[in-house]
Amino acid sequence: MNNINVNARHNISTHVLGYPRMGAQRQLKWALEDYWKGQLTQDQLLNEAANIRQSHWQIQLDAGLDFITAGDFALYDHVLNHSYMFGVVPERFASAESGWQWDTYFRMARGRSAQGDDCAACEMTKWFDTNYHYLVPEFTEQQTFSLNADVWLEEIKQAQALTPNVKAVLLGPLTYLWLGKTQNNGDAIDLLPQLLNVYSELLHKVSELGIEWLQLDEPILGLDLPQHWKQGFELAYNQLKSSPLKILLATYFSELDDNLTLACQLPVAGLHIDGINGKHDLPNVLDRLPPYKVLSLGLINGRNIWKADVDAILPVINDFYSTLGDRLWLASSCSLLHVPEDLDQEVNLVPQVKAQFAFAKQKCAEVSALPAQLAAQLQGDKHVLTQNPIKQTTKPLDAIGAELKQQIAQLTSSSFARANTFATRKTIQQQQFNLPLFATTTIGSFPQTKEIRQARLGFKQGSISQQVYETIMSEEIQHAVKEQENIGLDVLVHGEAERNDMVEYFGQQLEGYVFTDFGWVQSYGSRCVKPPIIASDVYRPQAMTVRWSQYAQSLTQKPMKGMLTGPITMLCWSFTREDISLKEQAFQLALALADEVLDLEKAGINMIQVDEPALREGLPLRQRDWQAYLRWAVDAFRLSVARVQDSTQIHTHMCYAEFNDIIEAIAELDADVITIETSRSNMELLQAFEDFKYPNDIGPGVYDIHSPIVPTQQWMAQLLQKAAQAIAPEQLWVNPDCGLKTRAWPETHEALTLMVKAAKQLREQYAHVNA
Known part of the structure; x- marks a missing residue:
């Protein structure tokens, strides 16, 4: 392990695939809900959103990442953004007005027709195997696509005002179609040729901004795909390669397995692999990756809050660097959308416990630090390595743990069955x-009324007694x-x-859980959850x-x-x-x-x-x-x-x-x-x-x-x-x-x-x- 030098930090590029949207204090949630109540103007809402984006880009810059990631922001949902941007607006919501109309956008998310009548909002379902919900695109049999991307392009320009090193992000065309539903059970892949024309148009607009790299997210490459969908990838990326942009094809949440060769051979400039959930792909990827292509390894977990195990990661990086050199990039495994934003806010966590965690802001720093840490390890610079203490994943088995293991080992088929049918x-x-x-x-x-929330907060802060709190709850x-x-x-x-929450409430009464004060994660729209931690x-x-x-x-x-x-x-x-x-x-x-x-x-x-x-x-x-x-x-x-x-x-x-x-x-x-x-x-x-x-x-x-x-x-x-x-x-x-x-x-x-x-x-x- 001596094939990387102290200057490695300068030729291994770092980035994250996306960042949380809500803000460290859930600023976007409050702004959205005030806007929906009529207490905030549209300009005020958009200004607040711009401020949140700006702060998140600054966090990525301050962490030392080589690229900041732009285009992943959404006022409600990024899949809904794509539907609106590509003209996939169901007839019940359609407006005669041109351009991006936020009222139409929110009608799709929350219900109500263009005429003001009540109607069903767009269907909502889970984003792969996460607890994030996306709004399902609704395709008609005669679906056409049109480009309405000014809002998205303006966000890219805002990022460029901060730094020229901007990586733009879009959902890839195959994944976007896969996530939708078509009338009469039609196959959405039939819409690909039309959709590609709009993607091509958008990619040329992005290149005109001076953007070098575009991340196209295609997580469905981690699924069991029908053969004609695999062929659709070849059709799509052979057409999109005409763009002057360098495309980073991003996969995550699963290993590529039988789609690994396909992903490696598509005519794009780079490939991102989830090194956490797709780690079984890693031994095979170098044999299949063309010699010109960048490989981005997602070795910092974007879906959990534990600090990275640096000792386990550095040998992996070194093995890939020895072959790829500056064609190796390091990244989060997926977007950081699925973790809380900033651990620094958590002043009430026990220090020994807090030291094992990393939220989105800290994960940006972890990604950025990896090249220098590898160089430091090889040079024996212990000071650099101790800046990111390695998490302790192995806990000694205490009496409770031993008893639980024994109980589980003694379970039989009768333990899982009701007495009668x-x-x-x-x-x-x-x-x-x-x-x-x-x-x-x-x-x-x-x-959960304002009075209930105030009573809970007052009890938590000690301003009302337990007796008063319980009286209020009894009355409710x-x-x-x-x-x-x-x-x-x-x-x-x-x-x-x-x-307070259907999981946190129980976790607070069970031994083994740890809780945060500000560990909010977006579930859908303005709805956030605060997942407890099984420690x-x-x-x-x-x-x-x-x-x-x-x-x-x-x-x-x-x-x-x-x-x-x-x-x-x-x-x-x-x-x-x-x-x-x-x-x-x-x-x-x-x-x-x-x-x-x-x-x-x-x-x-x-x-x-x-x-x-x-x-x-x-x-x-x-x-x-x-x-x-x-x-x-x-x-x-x-x-x-x-x-x-x-x-x-x-x-x-x-x-x-x-x-x-x-x-x-x-x-x-x-x-x-x-x-x-x-x-x-x-x-x-x-x-x-x-x-x-x-x-x-x-x-x-x-x-x-x-x-x-x-x-x-x-x-x-x-x-x-x-x-x-x-x-x-x-x-x-x-x-x-x-x-x-x-x-x-x-x-x-x-x-x-x-x-x-x-x-x-x-x-x-x-x-x-x-x-």
């Missing part, structure tokens, strides 16, 4: 609950229960007023939800659901450990939740919802890995609920996912009732449950809670009628798409009242079913 359980449960046809319920949360629960009874819902929830072995020291659920049940004669977050969602929506397997972490969580489920049952809570919205999200991108993941993921859920009595009804909830891929695994969960998101897709997602003949009960969501629009009774009744044609009426429940945490009480009350009326309308229509 669903058919037996349903008969018992119906006798107990006596629910009507098309039973109505909600997913769990009710509006009373209000939620009373509202539900007045509306006429059949199965109630306590509203989760005391919960050591997880177990439950005491009951977490029993007291509030028992109190809520005491306020009503109607069934009250206990609400828990499932083990896979706890896992996927946390930053996880890297020193033990995901499976072991999932089983630790499941054992903790199993104790909570039994305590709820003992307390008289006979309906328990264990939410698993992240089950599909955790599915590996390569199909060959699905079976192994689904086996332990399903087992983790079943482990958490298997020990309850037949009379206890287990619910689960999933949202914004392609259910077709995992429908058999969903059935294997054996939940008595599953509620799913279907309203944005007009019940299309229900088809998977119809084709499979899903055996248990199901509640397809009848209205979109992510939109401020209150649906009509007719709209919801029509969706229910459509559902009843696909699924037996006696299997159907009626509910919103998701929790109502982000909505306001007036619209919530109105929407649920209409939902109950729609359910009653369907009961009359299908009265013969129970006759």
